[in-house]
Amino acid sequence: MPNYGELLLNKVVEQNDIAALKRYRVDRDHFATDAERDAYQYVLDYAAANRGQAPSYAVFVDETRIEYIPSVSDSYEWLTQRLKEHAAKRMWAESGAELERVFNEGSADEIETWFADKVTEIKRKVNTQTEPGVSVKKSGEGYLAELKSRREGKSFKVWRSSFPTINDEIGGYLSGNMYTWYGRSGRGKSVFTLVEALEAAMQGARVLIWSLEMSRFEVLSRLVSMLSARYGAKHKRIDGVDYETGFENKALLMGGVDDEILDEIEQFWARIDELVPGEINIRAVDDEDFYQRGVKQLEADILALQADVVVVDPFYYLDYERNTSKTAGGDAAATSKKIRHIAGYTKAVIHVITQADEVKDAENEDGDRELRPAKRAEIKKTKTVLEDAVNTFGIDSVDGLAAIELGKGRNGGEGTLVDVIYLPNYGVVKEAQIDASQFDF
Template sequence: MHYTQMLLSKAIDDNNVQALTKYGITAKDCATEGDRQTLRYILDYAEKNRGQAPGYATVTAECPDFVYTPQVGDSYEFLAREIKKHSAKVQFAELVNGKLGEQFENVGQKDIFKMFEWLQSEVESIKLRTSVRSKIGTDIKSDAEAFLAEYRRRKDGESFKIWRSKFPSINEQIGGYLSGNMYTWHGRSGRGKSVFTMEEAIEAAVQGANVLVWAMEMSRFEWMARAYSAISARAGIVNANIDGIDYEAGFENRALLTGKLSDEFEAGFEIFLSQMAEGEHLAGNITLRAADDADFFTRDVKQLEADILATKADVVVVDPIYLMDYEANTSKVAGGDVANTSKRIRRLAGLTGAVIHVITQADEVKDDRDDEGNRELRAPKRAEIKKTKAVLEDAANVFGIDTLDGAGIIEIGKGRNGGEGTQVEVLYLPNYGIVREVETGEAAVSQFDF
C-alpha cells in the first residue's frame, strides 16, 4: 500500500497539514520523487495560506504523480509509523551499501573500534529520524500516579540518591548532591579545585558510591598519592604537629610523591593499603582515568558516557572540562564548542542519574589584595567563570573556591534550591590530607575544656 499518498490525502481531506509536522514527515521519508514533490507543495501552500491545505484537485493538477485516496480511515499515527518504517529500511540499506564500505576502507582497517562508534552513531541517527512518538512529555494531571510511584521509590531510596558533601554547610544549604544533576566548581589557577572535588569524590565513595574520576591534568601516581593522603587523614592514621598545633592527619603527600616515607611510616602505609584492598576505609569504589593513562586518548562526552555505564558510576568528576574533546560548534559563536559540551554533560547526568562535578577556571583578578599588596582570601564570583557561561547555566549549583596559607573558602555562587551567597570556611592542609570545614560557634567551643 502507498502509505505516503494515503497520509497526504487524509491531511487534504481533514485540512490538517499540522499532522505532517506533528509526526515529523519529511522529504527524506518519501519513497519516490513524486511523493517528495507533493509533500513540498502541500507544505509550501499551507505556509502561504495561513496553514490551510490545498484541495485535492489542486494538488492533483500541480503534482502529476499524486494519486488521491478519498476517505482514508486509518489514523495519522498508523500511517506515519508505516512511512517511517519503510524510510528506516531505505536509509539503513543506503548506509550498508554506501558509506559503510567507504568508512571501513578509511577508518575500520586502522581502528575497528572507531568504526564501531561511527556505525552505532549512524544507526542511532536513523532510529531518531524514523521514530514516531505517540505521546509528548508528561501530563501533570493524568500522570500523577506515576509521580506518586516515583515518590515512593525515592522515599525507599530505590530510584533517587542524595550523596552528602564532606562540608556540613553545603549539606545544610543545598541538601547534598542530588542524582541526575551537574555541579560546577571554579577557582583561579592553583587554588585547589582538584583537591576540593577529590574530597567530594572520596566522601561519596565512603558512603558507598561508585565514583569515576577523569583527572586530565594529573598523573595517575599524583592523584593516587593525594587520595591516599586524604583517605588516611579521615582515619586519623598519623599525628602531625603543624605550626604548633596537633592534628589527626594522613600520610604526607610530598613524602608519598617523592618516595621518602620513613621506614616506620612506609610499613604503616603498606598496612593501610592492604586494609583498603580488603574493603576498609571506602564502602564504594573510585575508578581513575588520569592524564598519563595510555588508553585515555578519547575524552569526549560519548566516551564519558561509555565510562559511566561501564563503571556504573553514581558520582563523576570531570577535571577540568576545558581539557575534554569538545563537541562541534554548531552555533558558530565564540565558546560554542564548550557550551555544547556542557549541555551534553548536563543531559548525560540526567540520562544516567549520576552526580557530575565539573571543574573550570575563574578569571584572574587584581582586586584580591589589600592596601599593602598582600593577597586576601576571596572566592571568585560566578561572573568570573572562564571559558563559557554554559557551565554556570547548566549547573544546579556553582561553587567558587579559594585557598591561602592553610585556609580555604567555598562560596555557593548559584543555588537552584537555595544557599546562594553562603560561604564555607575550610581548614586547608592538603599535604597532610586535611581539608575540612572549620567548626564555628558551639561546635568549636565544645572541643576545649575550661
C-alpha cells in the first residue's frame, strides 16, 4: 500500500510548496508514523527559519527518516484525501479502549452521545476542505439554479401565517428557519403556535408537534376547536359581537358534550381528510413511547415524517445537549444551535416556545390589566433561542384580546404589533379587523 504521508512530503519539498500543507489542512495527527510526523515538523521549522522555503532534497533526506521519492505526480487533493482517510480509520482503531470503557460503564444514552461526539471530532480532524466557504465569483451558476428552483417553489417554500400582518412584515415563515415565541405563563404561547401549525396544515404542510407539556387529548381538543371554528361549526355572541366559533374547548376537555354535539363531532372527524389538506403528527407528553426528548430524536422524527413545519412546545422541557462549554446556560445554547442547524438542513420551519420571566403587570386607571407582550430582555435562562431565531414573537392576552409583538426581525418587522381577537375556548384566535356594524349601539 502506498505511503501517502511520504508521497505528500516529497511532493511538497520537490515543488517548494510549504503552503500546500496549510491549504489542505494537514497536521501531525494525519501522519501514520513517528518518522513522518518528525519530517512534517522539520519541514515546517525549516520554512519558518528560511522565509517560507522548503529544504533542498539533499538536506531533507539527510535530516529525516523519509524515503526519497522524486517526481510525485499525484495531486495534492488526492494525496491529502487518502492521507486523511487512513488517519480517520486509525483514530477509530485507537478509540477501542475508550469505547470499551464507555460500553461497560455507561448507559445507552451515554454510549450514543460518545459515538456522536467521536464522529464529530474525527470528521473535524480529517476535514478535506481546502478553503472555507464558497467563492462568490464561482457561485453564479449555482445561485441562478437555486433562484430558478425557488421561483418554481421546489427548493424553498413560504408557509403563510394565520395573521396577515405577520405575512406583510416578514413575508411568512421561510423554510429552513427557526422562529421563537415567548410570553409569561398562561398567556397563550401554545395556542398561538397551534394556530400557526393548523394554518400550515391547511396549506398542505406536513406538521410535527412536539407537545412536552400538554397531553395528546389536550392538543387534539384545541385543534378540533380551532378547525371547527374555521368552518363555522357554531355561532356565539360574545360581548356584543357575533362570531363563527368552534366546539367549546373546555367542554371537550371535561367530556361535557351532549348527544347532539357528540354526533356533530363524529361527523366532523369523518370529514377530517377533506377538511385538512395537510397532515399533523403529534408527539405528546403522555405518549408511552415518547421518552427520548433530545434534538437527536427531534431530528429523526422530522426526517421520518419529512416535516415541513415543526412546533417544539416548550423548548425548556427538551433534554438539553451536554454543556461542553462549561458556561452558564451552555446546555441550552448548544441545544438551540442544534435546532437551528436541523431547521437549515431539513428545510423545515421550526417554531420554538420559551417562557418570559414574570414581571409586574401594567394596569389602567380602573385597575384592569393591560396587554403587554413580553420583551426580549425578560428571557434569561434560554436567551439563546431568541438569538438563533430569524424572528421572535412576544405575546400577551387578556379578556378576549391578545397582542403579538415582533421582537426581532432579521428581514424586517421589528417592533410591529399585531392586535388579536383571543377566544381560544371557542377556537377563535385571529387578527382583529374591527367592523363597527357588529356592535350593539
